[in-house]
Amino acid sequence: MFTHPRTPEEAAPIEPTRLDASGRKAGATHTDSRVLAIDAGRGFAMLFVGISHIGLYIQDDSAPLAYVLHWLGFFAAPNFLLLSGISCGYQLAVSPSRDTVTRIVDRGLFVLLVGHVLIAGSVMYNVPPGTAFEHIIITDTIGLVLCTTPFVAHLRVRQLLLGGAALFLLTALVGLTWHPTSPPAQLVGGLLLGLDSPIAHDPGLMSPTLAYFALFLAGIGIGRLICQYRSEGREAIIATRLLGVGLGAAAFALFANLVAYHMSEAFSLHLTHERWVNMLVNLSVIRHQRPPTPAYALCYGGIGVALVGLLLFASRQQLSAVVVGPVRAVAVLGRASFVSYVCIQWLIDFTPHGLGFSEALTPALALAYLGLVILVVFGVAWVWDAKRGNRLLTVGLKPGHGRPRSKPTRPASAPRWL
Numbered sequence: 001m002f003t004h005p006r007t008p009e010e011a012a013p014i015e016p017t018r019l020d021a022s023g024r025k026a027g028a029t030h031t032d033s034r035v036l037a038i039d040a041g042r043g044f045a046m047l048f049v050g051i052s053h054i055g056l057y058i059q060d061d062s063a064p065l066a067y068v069l070h071w072l073g074f075f076a077a078p079n080f081l082l083l084s085g086i087s088c089g090y091q092l093a094v095s096p097s098r099d100t101v102t103r104i105v106d107r108g109l110f111v112l113l114v115g116h117v118l119i120a121g122s123v124m125y126n127v128p129p130g131t132a133f134e135h136i137i138i139t140d141t142i143g144l145v146l147c148t149t150p151f152v153a154h155l156r157v158r159q160l161l162l163g164g165a166a167l168f169l170l171t172a173l174v175g176l177t178w179h180p181t182s183p184p185a186q187l188v189g190g191l192l193l194g195l196d197s198p199i200a201h202d203p204g205l206m207s208p209t210l211a212y213f214a215l216f217l218a219g220i221g222i223g224r225l226i227c228q229y230r231s232e233g234r235e236a237i238i239a240t241r242l243l244g245v246g247l248g249a250a251a252f253a254l255f256a257n258l259v260a261y262h263m264s265e266a267f268s269l270h271l272t273h274e275r276w277v278n279m280l281v282n283l284s285v286i287r288h289q290r291p292p293t294p295a296y297a298l299c300y301g302g303i304g305v306a307l308v309g310l311l312l313f314a315s316r317q318q319l320s321a322v323v324v325g326p327v328r329a330v331a332v333l334g335r336a337s338f339v340s341y342v343c344i345q346w347l348i349d350f351t352p353h354g355l356g357f358s359e360a361l362t363p364a365l366a367l368a369y370l371g372l373v374i375l376v377v378f379g380v381a382w383v384w385d386a387k388r389g390n391r392l393l394t395v396g397l398k399p400g401h402g403r404p405r406s407k408p409t410r411p412a413s414a415p416r417w418l
Helices: 036-057 063-073 076-094 098-123 138-146 157-177 183-193 209-231 235-267 275-283 294-315 321-335 337-354 363-386
Strands: none
Touching (some): 036 363, 076 209, 098 337, 235 275
């Protein structure tokens, strides 16, 4: 989510900018500016983070509402990684140089090292005492995968998409069939696959790192495709295909989940001892996060891909301000995604407990508080974006003098359905 690297322009004096209907600078080419659809997609992920976290305060008072909010919140985690990859892939396609890779790694190190310190303290009321800074936060994983950019930047679109899918499926199969018993194996399973471990006193100490890395790889491939199609003036084609593929993936996952539910009911009396039945059912459960299942990724990741496609398509239309205005507002959260996430963590996870009014948050008040938090976060993000605050997210790595290696990957190297 925090992958758009700094550019020389970010250090320049701020000047008034005229935007066209797609959110680009007037007169800008297709590939020399940020993409409104990607920024807005990241912004929507931020909104779903808030929805997911506010559910912690109403799960006892209104189980159905908490269930719905938690279900909606599932959108956030896979799309954090997917959209981080899309941003990375787009930047690498625009400028495939060592400078770009260095800036992305620099941002990743900042998110991993400084970001952990800034965010971890906010969860102190939700984890066992004294373990807040041991807690693995989603931003830690994002920072880590950003640091792998030098090793994947040269991969083609087909390799990224198929490699990401294969890695994700492999991690799901291993995670559902492997039951480690020794402490070292349990630690590895927890840190790489997100397996529950008796050696960890808090599930937050575990993370499905490999599955998230697989989503990141797929995102890079999608980002490259978006850049290529836009540079050739075929934005409508990639938008339509992303929308169709995303909705198709989500529909397939929901159908598989429904079939698995009825299959488990029908076979429960006859095949309860068959491990392959349980594994097949678990692979099709869209709410299975540890480890993330293919159905989980297809459903929520598919929705994210479809959303990016829809936003790409909408940005090409002459839409009214009633539609374009909110999209641009959400894109502000996306452009300031790191600071937005930090604010959400502290305002929702920490502040109600720290100020002693967490017990007073009824379902209605919790939703009202969520609305207030979103307004505050938007204000902070707007100022941050206007002041080009992203240039501060650095550990000081200096870009070299690398020249572009090649032109962006052509669509011909990608599967025909894209």
